[in-house]
Amino acid sequence: MGFFEEVWGALEESSPKLKTEKTLKLFERFKAGEFDDFSANEIVNEQSKPSYSALCEITHPSSVEKRRRLDTNEGKAVFLHAIAHIEYSAIDLGLDACYSFQGLPKEFYFDWLEVAAEECEHFLMLEKLLNKVGGKYGDYPVHSSLFEACRKSETLLKRMAVVPRYLEAGGLDANKKMTEKVARLKDETAKDILGALAIILRDEIDHVSKGTKWFYYACEKEGVSPDAYFDIVESVLPNSVRQRESVNIEDRLKAGFKCEEIKKLTTKETKC
Ligand SMILES: [Fe+2]
Ligand SMILES: [Fe+2]
Incomplete structure (x- = not known):
């Protein structure tokens, strides 16, 4: 099987156990030099429904269970389930980048497969914590x-x-806010959640940096100015760019955001 077929197999896999196994193994094989042909296939499929639709009830974002108090196991389960779902979705986002954009340099596939592998680690870490408080992935609508x-x-x-x-x-931005909220709790699980959030934040800075790197690559290839960033986002997600209460300036800078871009996202006086 070629690289893209292997990626498609992991992408379509709906069992969390098998998806994480397949993805992590694929990244190991990639690093061992097993794949070298990244020329585009004649037919490129498109996922018609998310792989987790086999496990989770899908609902409108406004109907997703709101986080309850974090000092109960049930509250922690809802909270951990929501983050685990983002990580599970992110495995597929990494794999989908590898699969959908064929015929690019090898470095592109290394980067997004590495992202997908790290998302697997994030998911597995949160799944473990979720199990510890009596929950499992698929318990709540997503x-x-x-x-x-x-x-x-x-x-x-x-x-x-x-x-x-x-x-x-x-x-x-969200990680920083969640970390502040969890830090107010003083129990053992909260400590474990804080540890997981710190690992996730460290890796996510790198994922966003990779996004910056390949965004600039695509801009150059298509002759588009990187200044068009917000217009491009708005063209795909209309009315989504708005100023937010809290922006993680320090980590956004590390991930390659320009100060002018950060300023557009916050109402607060920003020095960067
Ligand atoms: Fe992640
Ligand atoms: Fe990520």
């Missing part, structure tokens, strides 16, 4: 916003702008 955004961004330029550089970058 939204499919990340999958929809992925399908709507069909070119490399749009995909890199929207998925890693807009949605995953939003995760940098």
